[in-house]
Every structure is written in C-alpha cells, then in structure tokens.
Amino acid sequence: MAAVDLGSTYTTEWKTRPETATLTAEVTRPDGTTGTATVDQAAGTAQIPATMAGRWRIVWSTDTGLVYTDIFDVWPTDPRFIISIDDALAGLNAGRASDQYIDDLRLYIAAATPVIEDITGPILLSTVTVTAAGGGSSVLLDWTARTVTQVSVDGVPVADWYVEHGILYAGTRQQLGTFPVGTLVATVQLGADSVPPNVRLAARELVRHWVQLGKQYAGGSGVRSDPTDEVFTPSGFAVPRRVVELCAPHEQIGGFA
Template sequence: MALLTLAEAKAQLDIDTDAHDAELLAYVEAVTPVIEQFTGPVENRTVTEQVNSRSNLLALSQAPVVSLTSLTPVLTGGQAVDVGDLAVDSAAGVVRRLDGGSFAGGPWTAVYVAGRGTVSPTINLAARIMVQHLWRTQYGAARGMVGGGDDVSVTEPIAGWGYAVPYRVLQLLEPFKAPPGVA
C-alpha cells in the first residue's frame, strides 16, 4: 500500500511519457515522510520497540495502529501477554489489558503494524498536490514561478513547515493530524 504511486503522480502532472519516471519517483518517495510527519504513519509498516509502563496502559510511539502482533517482556523468564487479552486504541496507540491488570515485569517489546490500513482519498490528494507543488520547481523563472507562484509567497513561511508544504496540503491533512506526542 503506497501513499502515492508513480502513476497517480503522473496523472496529477498530466505526464504521459516515461521520460521523467526516475526523477519523478524521487519526488513521490520524498512526499511520504513529509505527509507522515503531520499525520503519523499512513503506509503500513511493522514496528518493533521497547515500551515501559507504570500503570495499566502502554503507549506505543507510532499511531495509528493497525494491529498488535506481540507483547513480550524484555527480561528473560517473563511471560508474553496474549494479544487477545489486550485492547488497542488504534488512533492513540494505547494498549490496555482487558482484565484490568497492570503491565508489571517490563520493559516490554511490542511488535505491531502502524499505519492506516488504507490510504484515505484525501491524504492521497494531499500527496498529489504536494508532488505537483514540488515538481513546479522544475520550471523556475521561465514560467513565472519565482517567489512561490499561487501557493504562498516564500516571504510568508508556514509556521514550522517552511515553503515546501503549501497551505492547501495542510488544510487537507488537518482531519488526519496525529495526536500530540505521536509521529
């Protein structure tokens, strides 16, 4: 599952030849981490990490969470927890025991799939627009693009994002914004 395919980027840019595929693929691949910095993981990936808890909750670092694969204590001799006995708040990346118990005996090694399961059409559109915005740098002054064109002037940077991410992309991604402390 790709956030954006080469074919989708070519369609957005009205490119019908293969002449720029290698270069355009670099743009397509560069868009994913920028989008995911704002939304958290979109493309599904397996994550293995150590987590600690002093309560009955474990907070995974990458949300949303598609599924929890395993939860085992790091220390030898500890008992793995059956993932069927756990509830995962997918959006927040928080794991809790269904029996109300705590996560004693940690730290724990959590293996899970982070991402969204499917790419929302809105996130895909934001990625298409971002590739289009970045691809415009190919034109330079020849097409009147000095100073930012119609996206935003380089003298008006977006707080925390700079000029690479136009307002329209941020507005499309707003409903998918990662919770604080995630992404």
C-alpha cells in the same frame, strides 16, 4: 538516475575517465561487503547487479593512479510510494514525460510519504516495535495502532493486554493489571488498507509543488514559492497550505506553525 530497483542491473559510467587508461571498479554493498562489477573498458562503464537495498559505493581506479568515487541507491522491495507514478504524472499533466523524468519523479514520490505522514500519522501499512519499561499498567503508543499483535517483557509473552485510544493496557477491560518489570516490547501494525482520496490529492499537490520548484524553475521565469502560502509540519517540513488543508480530515497531531 535517482535509484534503481532491487534485482536489476545498474550501469554506471566514469564520464571524465582518461581515454587510454585501464579501468577497475571496486563495489561496496550497503552492508559493507564487496559487490561485483563487470567493466567495459571501451565504453568506460560497469554493470553492477543490484542485489541489496540501500546505498552502494563505487570506486573507480586506473593503472595511472587516478581514483574516482560515486554512489547509487537501490530501492527496497517496497519503496513506500504514497501515490502511484501515474497519479503524480496526472497531477503534473506530464503524460509525455521522458524515462529520466519518471525515474526522478519516483524520488519525489518516496520523499512525499514521510512528509504527508508527518501530518496524518501512518497511512501506509507497516509493522513496528515499540519498546518501553515494564512495571506499569499502561504504555502510550506513538500512533493510533491498527492492531497490536504481540506483547512481551524480557522475551516472555504477556497473556492479558488490550489497546484503547492509542494506549496499551495490562490486564483486561474488566480488570486492569500491571506489566511485569523489565523491557516491554510490543509489535504494532500501523496504517490503513487504502490511501484516502483527499490524502492522495495532498500527495499529488506536494509532489507537483516540489517538481515545479526543483525541476521546472530555471533562470528568471518559472514557479516561485510564496512563503506566506506555506506552513510547517510538526517535524519542520515547509509545505503548501493546500496540502495541510487536504489532509485535515485525517490530521492526527497538532503543532503546525
């Protein structure tokens, strides 16, 4: 299982356990605190309430001194899927997919989000903070902002500012000003209310490509990647050329190889 949902109960099994040993399971939550596990000695399983998003660690041990370590991941409340599971299944023509296949597919969808956004810029709604040095008249934002909700310098709100073409300016459009000297922090909202249809198709194509390479290819037959049909995103992700073509109307940055 790639990951479990926040608030669910994760069941794990020590498949190679010694049959006659007494088992214990120590669980470490993502913040380093101790979690809880209910061990079924006969089945060799442990049930763990997934109460926090992130990476969990399980350390099995026995009364004979054997130790076995495993991990599992818990999705955040919003896993930031750029397309739905049904969208991905439709792209794969996998209407009869098993539960395990669908669980794995969620990981592919989540992984597709930062790759697509590396081409288009932020698509899904998010709120970020931008930190910069004050004392100047403008600050370049990393991406075109949907809105800027707050600007402060050393914790003191800045009264007059505006945004234009991805640049945060001090003052007003009628009279340019200067930000106070100090650490400037801007709260910025990114993304859009919906995912454009062409970007949805690009994400479908990317997920389909990954799944066919990673899950459906086996032995001497299957789908192989043609390097001449791939391009690299600015961060270095290799993606099918068709994905970039579909994203072209929303491409915000250059740098493709």
